[in-house]
Amino acid sequence: MKIWTVANQKGGVGKTTTTVTLGGLLAQQGHRVLLIDVDPHASLSYYFGIDSEELSSSVYDLFIHKGTLTSDVTMDCLCPTKLDSLFVLPATMNLATLDRTLGTQNGMGLIIKKALKLIENEFDYVLMDCPPVLGVLMVNALAACERVLVPVQTEFLALKGLDRMMHTLEIMGTSLSKEFNTTIIPTMFDKRIKAAMDAYDKLKEDYGDQTWDGHIPVDTRFRDASQAQSPASVAFPRSRGVYAYKKLIKELG
Structure with missing residues (x-):
C-alpha cells in the first residue's frame, strides 16, 4: 500500500483538487484507493456529497478508539463513492478539537499510521488531504506517509507559504527520524500571465530537484467536477487539467 500525503500550510493552492483527481485517476487504472480527509473543514468530504454533520463515524473515531482500534472499526468509517474502487474516510468538525482535548496524550501522532496498518491489504493507494496548519492532524498524516505532495499556486505569496511548509518538513523529518520523499506540484498555472511565469521560474530555481517538471493549469473543469x-x-476526462494530472501520475509511479 502506497501512502501519499497532500500538504501545504497555505490554503487555496489545490490540495483537495490534487487529492481527488489523483485518487480518481488511480481508481480508474484499477487500483483500490482510499482518500482520507484530515481537514476539519471537510472540503474533500463535501466534494463527494458527504455531509460531515450527518455522519455517524469519521476520522475522529480513529482517535476516540485509539486504544481499541481494529480493522473493522476503521473500515466502518469509510464511505463509498461513484467509483467502485474509490472510498473516502471523511472528516467532521470534531477534528478541530483534537489538539486541545487529546493532542498532548502519548502516541496521538501515530493514530492514522496504526489504523492504516490494520487495513493495508484492503487498498493499493491512500491519499490524505491535510489542513493548512501544523497540528496533531498534519503530524498524523506526515507520520503515516511515504511521499509528500505539496501543491503550490504559481504566485509569489504562495511561494512564501512553501518556504514555511518545507521548513516544517525538515523539523518533522528530524522528529520522526525519516526523510520525506517530497514532490512540489506547481498549480493554477497560466502561461499568459507574466507573474505566473516568474513564480514558476523562481520555484524551479529554489526547489529544482524537488519540483515536478510539469504544471497543473488553471482549468474551470475542476470547479465543474466538484x-x-x-x-x-x-x-471531464479530456480536460487539460486531467491531462496534466495524468502526466504527474506517470512521474509519481
Missing part, C-alpha cells in the same frame, strides 16, 4: 461530486478524471 459541482458534479465526481473526480474531474471521470466527469
Whole structure:
C-alpha cells in the first residue's frame, strides 16, 4: 500500500483538487484507493456529497478508539463513492478539537499510521488531504506517509507559504527520524500571465530537484467536477487539467 500525503500550510493552492483527481485517476487504472480527509473543514468530504454533520463515524473515531482500534472499526468509517474502487474516510468538525482535548496524550501522532496498518491489504493507494496548519492532524498524516505532495499556486505569496511548509518538513523529518520523499506540484498555472511565469521560474530555481517538471493549469473543469461530486478524471476526462494530472501520475509511479 502506497501512502501519499497532500500538504501545504497555505490554503487555496489545490490540495483537495490534487487529492481527488489523483485518487480518481488511480481508481480508474484499477487500483483500490482510499482518500482520507484530515481537514476539519471537510472540503474533500463535501466534494463527494458527504455531509460531515450527518455522519455517524469519521476520522475522529480513529482517535476516540485509539486504544481499541481494529480493522473493522476503521473500515466502518469509510464511505463509498461513484467509483467502485474509490472510498473516502471523511472528516467532521470534531477534528478541530483534537489538539486541545487529546493532542498532548502519548502516541496521538501515530493514530492514522496504526489504523492504516490494520487495513493495508484492503487498498493499493491512500491519499490524505491535510489542513493548512501544523497540528496533531498534519503530524498524523506526515507520520503515516511515504511521499509528500505539496501543491503550490504559481504566485509569489504562495511561494512564501512553501518556504514555511518545507521548513516544517525538515523539523518533522528530524522528529520522526525519516526523510520525506517530497514532490512540489506547481498549480493554477497560466502561461499568459507574466507573474505566473516568474513564480514558476523562481520555484524551479529554489526547489529544482524537488519540483515536478510539469504544471497543473488553471482549468474551470475542476470547479465543474466538484459541482458534479465526481473526480474531474471521470466527469471531464479530456480536460487539460486531467491531462496534466495524468502526466504527474506517470512521474509519481
